[in-house]
Amino acid sequence: MASFMSISSLSSSSSPLFRVPLPTRLSSPSHNRFCNFRVRCSYAEPSVSGDARSDTIDVVADVKAERIVVLGGNGFVGSAICKAAVSKGIEAVSLNRSGRPTFPGSWVDQVTWVPGDVFYANWDEVLVGATAVVSxxxxxxxxxxxxxxxxxxxxVAVNAAKDFGVPKFILISVHDYNLPSFLLxxxxxxxxxxxxxxxxxKYPNSGVVFRPGFIYGRRRVDGFELPLDLIGEPLERxxxxxxxxxxxxSSLPASDLLLAPPVSVDDLALAVLNAVRDDDFFGVFTIEQIKEAAANVKV
Incomplete structure (x- = not known):
């Protein structure tokens, strides 16, 4: 998400033709939400031939560097979000009780793992410079x-994020399965x-709530991997x-216990990235809307 903050003085009577070689990939500084880069642009007056070169001007742009903090980042859903973020060039910080996970993966080395409990966290270590918190x-x-x-x-996490000026909070919640009120x-x-x-x-115009049902994928439990995708994927289809x-x-009480389609943990992670990057993405999102958000990132 880039916005051009200033363009060096241009004559109001001129009609410049810009050729701006913008970089294709920008690095994300660890503790700065914005990074500056400078490019050289050439322009020509209408009366000047195309091969003639005039003085160059500087264009200075402030480019937002995404930095997300994932609470519970070494769990089933949290690790999928961290992995997806790294794959998209988004800096990921995980706050969880056990810190760095023991399972393998090249993406693990690219995540900042902070051991800690939400109730006793030193938020200065994790929230400064964050563009979104994902719980x-x-x-x-x-x-x-x-x-x-x-x-x-x-x-507690929502209020901490708000106090530190984090612009977006994303919560992984749960589908209600059309259960009667006494069961809810x-x-x-x-x-x-x-x-x-x-x-x-606290985040009326930027807060995001995802309500998935059964989440499937390869889930690690006590050193073993549960292949939930063997159940969830065919059931979803x-x-x-x-x-x-x-x-x-679907109007029958508790019908969604059987009829609510499962959601891939990878799709949920991609939906989170959509929410992170889209400033107009906020509110409560159902199972089908989660899948639509994931499809937008895949495209």
């Missing part, structure tokens, strides 16, 4: 634990919804092919 925090446990990790931890009253869902409200309140038949059933 993948969430978990299942007792009612108190789910309220704390799904709700309170995310709320447990700590997992109520915690997530409280976190959503905080994001949309089947539900996609039969959606015209199953759509009338």
């Amino acid at each position: 993948t925090l969430g978990g299942i446990g007792s009612e108190e634990q789910m309220q704390r990790i799904n709700g309170e931890a995310n709320i 009253s447990n700590g997992y869902f109520t915690g997530k919804r409280k976190a959503e409200s905080e994001v949309l309140s 089947i539900l996609g092919a039969t959606q015209n038949i199953t759509r009338p059933l």
